[in-house]
Amino acid sequence: MNSTTDTSEYLLLFRGNDWHRQRSPEDIQKTMTDWMAWFDGLVAAGQCRGGQSLAPEGKVVAGKARSVSDGPYAEAKESVAGYFILTVPGEAEAAGIAAVARIPGCDKLESYHLLYAVLGEFHFRAGDLTAATREFQKARSLADTTSERAFLEKRLRDCTATPGQ
Numbered sequence: 001m002n003s004t005t006d007t008s009e010y011l012l013l014f015r016g017n018d019w020h021r022q023r024s025p026e027d028i029q030k031t032m033t034d035w036m037a038w039f040d041g042l043v044a045a046g047q048c049r050g051g052q053s054l055a056p057e058g059k060v061v062a063g064k065a066r067s068v069s070d071g072p073y074a075e076a077k078e079s080v081a082g083y084f085i086l087t088v089p090g091e092a093e094a095a096g097i098a099a100v101a102r103i104p105g106c107d108k109l110e111s112y113h114l115l116y117a118v119l120g121e122f123h124f125r126a127g128d129l130t131a132a133t134r135e136f137q138k139a140r141s142l143a144d145t146t147s148e149r150a151f152l153e154k155r156l157r158d159c160t161a162t163p164g165q
Contacts, residue, residue: 009049047087
């Protein structure tokens with residue numbers, strides 16, 4: 001991370017714990033593998049302090065007597081499935097990371113250079129020039145046209161020319 005950039009922590013909540021319904025075991029495994037690789041990348045880049053998936057069941061403690069009853073207590077679409085604690089310079093970076101996570105079938109975009117260009121831009125704006133460089137290099141390797149590659153070359157130069165790094 002950029003040492004001159006102040007960071008804040010953001011709690012990113014994931015809703016819905018039935019994402020796996022009507023998916024094959026192979027698809028579930030691939031999704032979980034991709035998800036963990038994405039999460040581990042955020043942790044390695046210093047942009048995520050941690051996170052946890054949550055069980056769909058729970059208990060409710062209520063009233064003066066603190067009586068305990070079984071959950072769930074919300075509709076499945078409203079339940080919290082897990083959370084991340086992001087450590088990034090601002091809401092825009094946190095929102096960007098969250099937006100990439102919400103792309104349905106994101107794994108199908110692995111051969112599309114713009115996915116990596118967008119990730120590179122988020123990392124660049126967050127001050128993580130190492131991660132930005134990695135993503136821009138991947139995007140450049142997948143780009144089809146000379147103009148796209150030239151643009152990505154410029155972004156790579158920007159990563160090395162940024163003061164304070």
